[in-house]
Every structure is written in structure tokens, then in C-alpha cells.
Amino acid sequence: MDFALTDEQRDLQAAAARLLADRYPADRVAGMADAAAGDPDAWPLLRRQGWCDPDLGMVEMGLLAQEGGYALAATPWWSTVGLAHPVHRAAGLAVPPGPLTLAWQDDPAGGGCRAVRHRDGWRLTGVRALVTDATAAAALLVAADTDAGVALFAVPSPADGLTVEPQPTLDRLRGAARLRFADTPGELLVAPDAAGRALADARRHGSTLLACEAVGVARRALDLACRHAGDRVQFGRPIGAYQAVAHRLADSYVALELATSLALRACWLLGAAGNAADTTGSAANGPEVERAYAEAVVTGRRAAVRACEDALQVTGGLGATWEYPLHWWYRRALWLDCFDTPTTTHLATLADHLLAARPGPS
Structure with a gap:
């Protein structure tokens, strides 16, 4: 079985990365954050690029969310596609064009x-x-x-x-x-007979995409730390040559890779469950989906916060300054860590699955 991304998915992710890199360089991100302002002109552009296409698969949306987190794209794309569109689909209505x-x-x-x-x-x-x-x-x-x-x-x-x-x-x-x-x-x-399920599905859908966004945040923080570790020289050597720095970056990388795999796995399972529900009319959630969703959220949040905090340690005094852009990604990581369902609740879900899988006493 091939678990790799398809060529089309890789092309989509690469195109999104190029688009967002051109539109959101770090100095523009900092300027918008200082002004607490978004990018009002981005929405028509994203629609033209197909980011809101109702036929877009869950894995493809997860890849777009990763690049949005990497660039800190200041758009209402996640709240629209992640939270609102699932409600319209549950209602059997066409998706409106606006945010x-x-x-x-x-x-x-x-x-x-x-x-x-x-x-x-x-x-x-x-x-x-x-x-x-x-x-x-x-x-x-x-x-x-x-x-x-x-x-x-x-x-x-x-x-x-x-x-x-x-x-x-x-x-x-x-x-x-x-x-x-x-x-x-x-x-x-x-209506009330279906609203509870629709709301729960929308929150699960949105939080799964946030797990993917957390992967993008972690990857950007790690990139900033690695660049600094290669450029900063102490005692005639780049600081990345020293174990105290290198091992910290390696640990952050391992957490990022785990979060990436689990986030995309959750996207795939959630998308497959949704397609099955559309075909059979059954609920689009089950033990495997719930477990994968919890795993993705927990590892994504932890990877993002860890990568940012490790990057702060590696960059030292420079990384703690207002002018250095790292703190904007750290803010996003902390926001992701506390959005909606607490991490402890997801851990309890995973614990229930683990304990239920254990054989009883003989």
C-alpha cells in the first residue's frame, strides 16, 4: 500500500507554498500583526486558486492548511472551509461565495x-x-x-x-x-434533530485542519532555528555543530514528523468517513476516526509549541526581540494549543481507547 502523497497533491502544496511566500513575506506578516489587520484582498485570490472548491478532498485541504500555518496567511479561509462549509453540506445547501x-x-x-x-x-x-x-x-x-x-x-x-x-x-x-x-x-x-451532529462534525473538521496548520507553524519555527544555527558562529564554528543545539533541533524535527504523519492520516480517515456517510447515510465518525482525530490534535499542538520554544532557545536573545518574527508563530502555536476542546480531553479519549483495547484479567 502506498501512503505517499500523489503527484497532484505535491503540486498543489508546492503551488500554495509559492503563492503564500510571495504574498506573505515575514516583514508583511509582522506589519499586519502589529496593526492587528488581516488581508482583505486575499479572499478573491484564494477562490480563483480553487482553495474553496467544494470538491477539494480533506487531504488536499490539510496540505493547504499546512502552508497557511507556515506563512501565517491572514485570511478567513480556515473559518470558512474548516468550520462553516461542513454545516452547509450537512444542510444540503450550496456553499456561498463569501467568507x-x-x-x-x-x-x-x-x-x-x-x-x-x-x-x-x-x-x-x-x-x-x-x-x-x-x-x-x-x-x-x-x-x-x-x-x-x-x-x-x-x-x-x-x-x-x-x-x-x-x-x-x-x-x-x-x-x-x-x-x-x-x-x-x-x-x-x-434543525435540532440534526444540528448537534452537524456542529460536532464541523468542529472535528475544523480542528483536524488546525492540526495540519500546527504542522506548518512547527515547520516554519524549525526552519528559522536551523537557519540561525547555521549562520550564527561561536568559537569559530556554527552553533548547530554543538550537541546542545543540534540535539534540540533533532528532537523538534522528530516531533514535527510524527505530527505531520498523524495529521494527514486523520485527514484521510475523516475524508473517507465523510464519503462513506454521504453514500450510506451513516454517521461519519467511529472509533478509528475519533482516535486519529485526537492523535492529530495532540501531536500537532505539542509539535508547534515545542518547535517555537526550541527555536527561542536556539536563537537566544535575538529570537526574543520584537523585531524578530518568531514570536508571531509562537503566538499562533499558543492559540492553537488552547482552541476549543482542551488537550486533556483528547488525551482522555486516547486513554479510553488504549484501556478498552487491553485484554481483561484471565
Whole structure:
């Protein structure tokens, strides 16, 4: 069995790397991060390049996510393709052309979101917080409580009664916002009988792509560290010749390779399960998919944080300065490490699988 990428997948990844390298050199990334601003002109370009093609496979999306993490592309691509598009597919609807995002998290200060049906349609009232890329979205997909349970709604942005309040985040290139709804009209996309599954699938889909993005972040941090280790000379030798530096980089590389393999494996399994569900109508999750998803998230997060922290150690005082770009990738790694489901929950999932596989006492 051949587990390698196909020639078409390699070409796709190489083309994405060239596109993002030209558009997001490190100095531009730093400038956008300093200004806490995204790239408003990128969306039409990504659509023309096929990044939002509904026929794009999960592995191909994972490769694009890797390159997005490597370049720190300041676009709403992940929130649109990773979170929102799966909801439209679950609803059996065509994917809209504009950027989208998904809102399901309660405000940490308290308060949720509720939808009530009126004669003229559904109305939403309440709050959703930490909504990624909400300020750039042309429409918002919102999870709201109803009398029959949680349902998913589409709300255009702007809309009557909708207030979008930017929230400060550690990663300035991936902004978040608090959404306040005051009798805001919404279109029902997924009814309560299917919304819970659709929301869980969308979160799994998005987090799997974030595991791939973490791989890109780790690879960029390792590249920065290796370049510095080869250029910086102490006592007549590049510092990479010394074991204290070389072994640290080698350990980071091993973690990166493991995360890369597990992230792509999770993409393949999730994509295959989704195709099977489309064909048979069965659920697109099972023990193997859940285990692969948890493995990808845990190893991706750890590889990204480790690579950035190892790079900080290797680059020394230079890497800790504001002018050196490494800290922007470190911010993304820390954001990835705390997004949505905690790592401890994924570890508990893996522990359950391991213990269930053990034979009972004889």
C-alpha cells in the first residue's frame, strides 16, 4: 500500500507554498500583526486558486492548511472551509461565495444565545463569544437554543440587531469577536434533530485542519532555528555543530514528523468517513476516526509549541526581540494549543481507547 502523497497533491502544496511566500513575506506578516489587520484582498485570490472548491478532498485541504500555518496567511479561509462549509453540506445547501464563520461558544462572562420562531421567521437573542474571523465574514452560522434543542442558523453580516465587538486575542492575525443578537433575523439551516451532529462534525473538521496548520507553524519555527544555527558562529564554528543545539533541533524535527504523519492520516480517515456517510447515510465518525482525530490534535499542538520554544532557545536573545518574527508563530502555536476542546480531553479519549483495547484479567 502506498501512503505517499500523489503527484497532484505535491503540486498543489508546492503551488500554495509559492503563492503564500510571495504574498506573505515575514516583514508583511509582522506589519499586519502589529496593526492587528488581516488581508482583505486575499479572499478573491484564494477562490480563483480553487482553495474553496467544494470538491477539494480533506487531504488536499490539510496540505493547504499546512502552508497557511507556515506563512501565517491572514485570511478567513480556515473559518470558512474548516468550520462553516461542513454545516452547509450537512444542510444540503450550496456553499456561498463569501467568507463565513461559525459561532457556538458561550460568553465566558455568562450568557448564551436563543432562537424563537415568529410569524415572519426565526429571531435570535443573546451572545456568542470568541467567534473567529467574525469581522471579515459576509455571513455568520450561529448555534442557538430552541424549545426543541440546539439548531444552526445563518445570519448575514451586517444584520438588524447584530453587534460585532472585536475581542483581544493572543494571535493578532486571527481575530475574534463577541456577537450580540437583539431580535436578529436568522435563517434555519439545520434543525435540532440534526444540528448537534452537524456542529460536532464541523468542529472535528475544523480542528483536524488546525492540526495540519500546527504542522506548518512547527515547520516554519524549525526552519528559522536551523537557519540561525547555521549562520550564527561561536568559537569559530556554527552553533548547530554543538550537541546542545543540534540535539534540540533533532528532537523538534522528530516531533514535527510524527505530527505531520498523524495529521494527514486523520485527514484521510475523516475524508473517507465523510464519503462513506454521504453514500450510506451513516454517521461519519467511529472509533478509528475519533482516535486519529485526537492523535492529530495532540501531536500537532505539542509539535508547534515545542518547535517555537526550541527555536527561542536556539536563537537566544535575538529570537526574543520584537523585531524578530518568531514570536508571531509562537503566538499562533499558543492559540492553537488552547482552541476549543482542551488537550486533556483528547488525551482522555486516547486513554479510553488504549484501556478498552487491553485484554481483561484471565
